[in-house]
Amino acid sequence: MAASAPLTEMQVRNAKRKDKAYKLYDGGGLYLHVLPTGSRIWRLKFRQFDGKENLLTFGPYPEITLQDAREKRLEARRLMLQGIDPAKYRDDAKRLTAERLRNTFEKIAREWYANKVPTWSDRTAKNMIVRLEADIFPSIGSRPITELKHREIIDTLRKIEERGATEIAKRLKAVCSQIFSYAIQCGLAERNLVADMRDVLKSRRASHFAAIDADELPTFLASLERNEARMFEPTRIAMRLMLLVFVRTSELIETPWSEIDLDKGEWIIPWQRMKRGKLTVNPDTTNHHVCLSRQAFTLLRELHAITGGSKYLFPNQRDPKKPISNNTLLVVLERMGYKGRMTGHGFRALAMSTIKERLGYRHEVVDRQLAHAPRDKVASAYDRAQFLAERRKMMQDWADYIDAQSRHAVVTGGRSTSA
Incomplete structure (x- = not known):
């Protein structure tokens, strides 16, 4: 039996509906299926590698033209020559497309978040999801992660920056980079777009906190000793401790007595209170040994006799359940003449x-x-353990140095002299 001639565009265009469905064959298994409803559907009949007959549907005419249908037939043949079942290839493609559309940035971000939560403090976890839900998800959360463009992410971050939240924009940029990295490791993305964004946010000139130098220390100590700022005793002790242990201001004034072991002379700050322990991403979970000198320990014992009945070393006078304000020491420094x-x-x-x-x-x-x-x-943890003995010696040497400078201030009448 002779093979039927290939279809012409006119035959396809003029194919009318009948009471029963019928087929117009183009050859090579391709045919136009004309349904009683008038719909005209391109289909390809082929045999699988096991000999079973199968069917591919290419789509409706005229959306899929005769030329389109022939190209799809050719693609199917090429797949079969490579040993690939075109029906399975089609199903896999549909599944991958569906997965791609499901794998939105928000979905993957929440998976990443769920994996990281066990390593974070409650505060870090809460801050993270609040920031993502407020600043990131509304803009790009619904977008498939593989379809995101640089411009979309940059616009999202700059919107945060434009409202003055430059530090938040910087941190969320790092978070987005980690989310992309997670997606790559899970086989859900191939490129970390954020890793390339080194200069898209405004750079801030590093600012240095005002600080006196070593030559000014005797004068400062003399002023502190004369109590020119009319400090209460706990505040005076706080200033001396800032000199002796130089922890961050918040780490000192928010210290509860439960962290101080007066019997052993130890002060260990839990990592949750440390600056790096409060990081949103990868907080440092190393407790901090303050390493008390004899002088610092003596001050703590004096302070305990005054505030030992309170929760904090430095309770707020108005509300003893709270510590003193961060501004307390700044006000004292201003009264001493050291503002700025x-x-x-x-x-x-x-x-x-x-x-x-x-x-x-x-x-x-x-x-x-x-x-x-x-x-x-x-x-990190290894280094801190190795330096602990040396740090204890250093802190005692530092306290002795301050005492020597204080004695020098008395001899010179508190005037600053070259060391």
Whole structure:
């Protein structure tokens, strides 16, 4: 039996509906299925590799033209020559498309979030999801992650930046990068778009906190000793402790007595209270050993006799259930005449520079005492343990140095002299 001639465009266009469905064959298994409803559907009949007959549907005419249908037939033949079942290939393609559309940025972000939550504090976890839901999901959450463009992410981050939340924009940029990395590891994306965005957000010039230098220390100590700011005793002790232990202001004033072991002379700040422990992403879970000198320990015992019945070392006078305000020490420094010249953070800068330059300690040792994290997070806990003995000695040397400067201030009448 001779093969039927290929269809013409006119035959296809003029195919009318009948009471029963019928087929117009183009050859190679391709035919136009004309239904009683008038619909005209392109289909391809072929045999699978096991010999069973199967059917592919290409779509309706005229949306799928005769030429389109022939190209799809050719694609099916090419797949079969490669040993690929075109029906399975079609089903796999549909499944992948459906998965791609389901794998939105928000869906993957929430999976990433669920995996990370066990490693975060409650506060970090809450802040993270609130920020994502407020700033990221409304803009790009519904978009399939593989279809996102650089411009969409940049516009989302700049919208945050434009309202003045530059630090939040920077942090969320890092979060989005981690979400893309997670998607890549799960086989749901192939490229981390955010990793390329190094300069899309505005850079801020680094600012330095005001701090006196080592040569000004005797004058400062003399003023502190004379109590020119008319401080209450707990506040005076707070200022002395800032000098001796140079923790962050919030870490000092928010300290509960439960962290201080007066019997052992130890002060260990739980990681949840440390700056790096409060990070939204990958918080540092290392507790911080303050390393008390004899002088610092003596001050704590004096303070305990005054405020030991309260929860905090430095209870708020109006509400003893709360610690004193961050501004308390700034007000004292202003009264001492150091406004714009010294800050709470300035005690840390003073200690860092003086201990290295005048006492000769290595940067790494002072850095750990300041609770700065080493770049290698894996080595973080190890390094801190290794430096603990050296840090204890350093803190005692620092306290002795301050005492020597205080005596020098008495001899010179509190005038600053060159070291």
